[in-house]
Amino acid sequence: MSKRVVITGLGWVTSLGTSVDGVWKDLLAGKSGIKKIEKFDTTKYSTKIAGEITKYDGGDHLDRRAAKRLDRFAQYAMNASIDAVNDSGIDFDQEDPYRCGVIIGSGIGGMKEFEDGHRKLMEKGPDRLSPFMVPKLMCNAAAGNVSIHYGLRGPNCALVSACASAAHAIGEGYEMIRRGSCDVILGGGSEAAVTPLGLGCFIALKALSKRNDDPTHASRPFDKDRDGFVLSEGAGIVLLEEYEHAKARGAEIHAELLGYGQSADGIHITAPDEEGRGAAFAMEYALKDAGITTNDIDYINAHGTSTGLGDVAETRAIKRTFGEDAYKLSVSSTKSMTGHLLGASGGIEAIATALAVKNDVMPPTINLENPEDECDLDYVPNEAREKEITYALSNSFGFGGHNTSLAIGKI
Template structure:
């Protein structure tokens, strides 16, 4: 079986639209949550979100190409461009039939659907765009990446709600491991901060209503948490066989060594209160990685800042890791990005890769009041230096979908050294 590595990364996020900016703000503990100003929020219960700022799609892609894509596809393609450039891959020199795309979205082109529905209502069927369906369907991000780069290999758009990024990376890992491809562009994208989604999540009392304190609103594991904050963006990585990476003398960021998936089989939106599915996915990932629980050095939690979700994940971690659960640092990126839904897993995988490379664990900000049930080491409020070799990243989604990946530092030819990164 092939060993599988990560050789390129790209990010669009509320903390910045490139990996370096995103990472530097993440380890400084900065929040990307702000007041929503992209539509009228006057009647909404929640008025805050993690919005991607300073991205001019028409300036980036050109007016014609930008207008053919919903915002989620724009994010995905922009992040994929970054990741491919970062990887140093020469597409002209590789077998395009061995290049695939595994990129999904939980909701797809919701804004496009809303805009076209308004046209239908106000101006009639003749005004509806013939591009409505291809712009809104959730596989279009993967399709646009495939078209842009001539990727002729397997193209897949997993729809596993908020676990999409990990599902995409994990399935890419397995395909490459068993020889089905050389390179997969993998991750997730989302642009669902819209009038109707904010209303729906708000009416479900799932969102934080700390509207006067946006940067303090997302507070995973804190006793004062009152719901998640919607975010948007994309996280894309280049997943590659080690043999292919070595043949081209690629820079290698990390090795993918395990993937676990499961279902809660419990509820449409609520996580299992005892974390059964989360436990099973984490256990499966460790089994495939062929490592013991005590070998894990850091856990990137799903941790959305909901009452039940954060408790159940903590319970699952304690069940799997036993007393080591209190030793292993657990970090929650969503305290700063908000919940990026289908983009979350890809973005958090990139943060984990950076942690392993630099030996820095991002903080979980807004830790002010301890929850007696959530009593692990959540790296409160300040980043921490640590000797890191193996990290686990958790992603869970509506419907009970769970996906977990395990990454390890890579020490062979092409490995990234700490000296290649700034020490800030």
């Protein structure tokens, strides 16, 4: 018999801050974390804005020496994981380490370390490369370092599926607990691609907004005037736990993870299936896995990146999945405030969805002033809204055609 899986710990690092309660209040208030980039000179860049995390030297939980051995993406993951553990109240010294694991995804991994190492190679030669370069830039550095920090010896891996990475990590953690392989998983994603190379690559792809003079209005999912997504960084980690295990230790349960659906578009390496077929299948499977119907869903936290193709494709996918029920749904994109955290986005949005379910309130889609003609659903425009939420979906879709949907419910 499959086990029930609940969410007992939340932790995130965002351009809006790191406090779960504080960032949640900012999201409900419609506050944007997008601003002019400060970490490097953007004079030669056509995009000069991002959801950047500044003045971050190890965060709240790492001293300077520990931080120096980690790329920023792993620093973000460590801090978000520690916050999730503290929020959960779990004491790993009292747990079987072989029953506790870590799955943290990243779309890119240690990009700053890669850039710094390449610069040193070109300027000073191979003999000056750091022995820490490989362990800092590898995509599994976040998962590995978190497991080492807590001495966890259960499942441990990193999932890489572009912007679906964190949601895949949470979904696979859910599967491991459900089938009885372990009791606890720290799952989510982390990304730190707001770097000279990261920004330049996405500009070359013609994917980013150029609304440099008005950064807080640059991310505008489903709006006719959107001109691309806003690159962001940070981490989102949840502590997943087997229900009876959580109940036995008296844990506060935020929400229940009920279903996990995934699919591939099989169409193009960057563009989504314009008809939303793959995304629809992921949502349909998540619903089937959870044992609920389209009529049961009250809210969807959309992937909603603020791109021309993506927002329309997701709207079509929702209509394909829900039919006439699509017009009874509330759908919002928190990326309108956080920007797009690439491989970390699904972790941030799973937390936002769990809090929406727990508190019966939906964060808004800000900057939605002139909806795209085909984007005619209820996107909770510009102001948060109270609504009884029993079941919700969190969608994450990535370059490569990776689609993931998580079904989250009230406990």
